[in-house]
Amino acid sequence: MNEDHDRIEELLAGYVLLGLSGEDAIEADRLLSEHVPSCPRCRDAMAGLHAVAGDLALAVSPVQPPDLLLPRIRRGVAETPVRRRHRASLVAAAAGVAALVGLAGLSVQLGNRVSRTEQQRGRLLAAMEALQQPGTSPVSLQSQGETAAGLVEVSGPGVELMYVIGRDVPMPAQGRVYQLWLGSNGIFVRVEDGEFVPDDGLVLLELTVDAGRYDEILVTEERIGDTPASPSHLGHTWHAFLARAA
Amino acid sequence: MQEDDRLDLELHRRVLVGDRPAFEGLYRRYAPAAYGLAFRVTGQVSLAQEVVHDAFLALWRAPEAYDPGRGPFRSFFLSLVHHRAVDMVRKEERLRRRAERASNLERGSGEDVAVEVVEDAYLSTRRKEVREALLTLPPDQRTVVELAYFGGYTQAMIAEELGIPVGTVKTRTLAAMRKLRRALYRED
Numbered sequence: 001m002n003e004d005h006d007r008i009e010e011l012l013a014g015y016v017l018l019g020l021s022g023e024d025a026i027e028a029d030r031l032l033s034e035h036v037p038s039c040p041r042c043r044d045a046m047a048g049l050h051a052v053a054g055d056l057a058l059a060v061s062p063v064q065p066p067d068l069l070l071p072r073i074r075r076g077v078a079e080t081p082v083r084r085r086h087r088a089s090l091v092a093a094a095a096g097v098a099a100l101v102g103l104a105g106l107s108v109q110l111g112n113r114v115s116r117t118e119q120q121r122g123r124l125l126a127a128m129e130a131l132q133q134p135g136t137s138p139v140s141l142q143s144q145g146e147t148a149a150g151l152v153e154v155s156g157p158g159v160e161l162m163y164v165i166g167r168d169v170p171m172p173a174q175g176r177v178y179q180l181w182l183g184s185n186g187i188f189v190r191v192e193d194g195e196f197v198p199d200d201g202l203v204l205l206e207l208t209v210d211a212g213r214y215d216e217i218l219v220t221e222e223r224i225g226d227t228p229a230s231p232s233h234l235g236h237t238w239h240a241f242l243a244r245a246a
Numbered sequence: 247m248q249e250d251d252r253l254d255l256e257l258h259r260r261v262l263v264g265d266r267p268a269f270e271g272l273y274r275r276y277a278p279a280a281y282g283l284a285f286r287v288t289g290q291v292s293l294a295q296e297v298v299h300d301a302f303l304a305l306w307r308a309p310e311a312y313d314p315g316r317g318p319f320r321s322f323f324l325s326l327v328h329h330r331a332v333d334m335v336r337k338e339e340r341l342r343r344r345a346e347r348a349s350n351l352e353r354g355s356g357e358d359v360a361v362e363v364v365e366d367a368y369l370s371t372r373r374k375e376v377r378e379a380l381l382t383l384p385p386d387q388r389t390v391v392e393l394a395y396f397g398g399y400t401q402a403m404i405a406e407e408l409g410i411p412v413g414t415v416k417t418r419t420l421a422a423m424r425k426l427r428r429a430l431y432r433e434d
Contacts, residue, residue: 006420010416010419013419013420014394014401014416017391017394017395017419018329018394018398019394019399019400019401019404019415019419020401021400047317048427049427050316050317050321050325051317051321051430052426052427052430053321053325053328053395054317054318054320054321054322054324054325055320055321055372055376055430056376056380056391056395056426057279057325057327058279058324058369058372059376059380059396060282060283060286061373062279062282062369062373063281064277064278064281065277065281065295066291066295069277069295069298070273070277073273073299073302073306077266077269077303077306080303080306171313174313174322175322175325175326175329176311177308177310177311195307196310224304224308225300225307225308
């Protein structure tokens with residue numbers, strides 16, 4: 001057992017230094033998804049390795065960035081949609097609900113709210129109401145490697161708005177976020193604004209998307225800040241087939 | 247918890263609700279360290295700028311990705327910068343040209359002090375501790391860590407570069423990381 005943990009820690013040390021490749025990288029990803037979260041010894045080892053790797057950056061002398069960099073970052077900040085800023089408190093309101101919902105026309109109910117909190121509450125209520133609408137059919141997303149987390153999909157004809165609601169969703173690995181994908185004939189496209197991190201296991205997203213154009217939905221872990229062209233299939237993933245609109 | 251860690255947590259908490267001054271506060275605190283690291287790994291000003299730009303925007307767009315329960319913000323953010331820098335150099339396929347620099351931390355660290363940077367006292371103190379901890383490592387252990395972290399080498403590439411088995415690289419890496427952890431976190 002000790003030997004196994006030494007081997008695992010060896011892999012994790014290579015992982016935090018970004019030194020793994022090939023089968024070692026695949027094995028480390030598997031361990032981080034399946035073993036480390038439930039193993040106190042490995043969690044502690046990983047936390048320590050992460051901390052050291054973060055500190056190694058300080059071995060290099062600081063350098064003042066060019067003056068033009070901050071204005072450029074400010075422009076990027078200004079272009080970021082504001083509604084995504086409040087996801088943490090948004091999902092906190094979603095306790096106990098496990099569903100992914102697609103339905104048209106609900107955005108009307110979400111407009112003209114006086115505060116973000118109310119909007120979030122309204123979004124949750126709208127999503128829950130959508131579950132009761134005729135013509136919708138819930139579809140569970142199947143979790144790979146985790147069975148406790150719940151994600152369900154509901155869609156109907158003329159879908160324009162989609163909600164992603166989840167509970168007991170584990171945190172992605174450090175430095176990663178979840179990303180939503182929609183697939184058609186086996187080709188997946190990245191959903192703009194479909195990037196999320198659970199808050200205490202809870203998730204609630206509102207996405208403007210025509211789900212009727214797609215026949216599959218997928219959630220993967222991706223490295224924070226990346227905009228991958230295709231799913232990486234690292235860590236936790238969820239998947240379901242959708243009933244394409246007629 | 248250090249006072250500086252508390253300040254980072256407060257700034258991050260405000261970034262979560264879209265506070266731009268707090269975001270710029272984190273920029274002022276970490277941009278020089280991030281840029282120094284990115285330049286060290288990529289070896290190019292233009293690539294280093296891209297790395298730091300992308301890392302800060304990633305933080306702004308998904309601040310929830312940092313979980314305070316998993317360690318200091320500093321570690322999270324500089325790891326994010328490091329990830330992006332290594333990705334960048336691997337894509338650019340410039341590893342070979344940077345081999346000498348990556349294998350010699352002391353010589354490499356001298357070139358990046360192009361502009362005098364005044365940083366928080368805590369970071370300066372920690373920087374000194376990290377450098378001292380690295381110097382306590384046996385040279386063969388320090389080399390594998392530096393080639394991986396600052397050079398962007400995979401363990402397989404390090405083995406080839408040094409002419410040693412991959413298993414030896416793994417063993418030296420783990421031994422080095424354990425020693426660094428003990429030195430930096432005062433663990434027995």
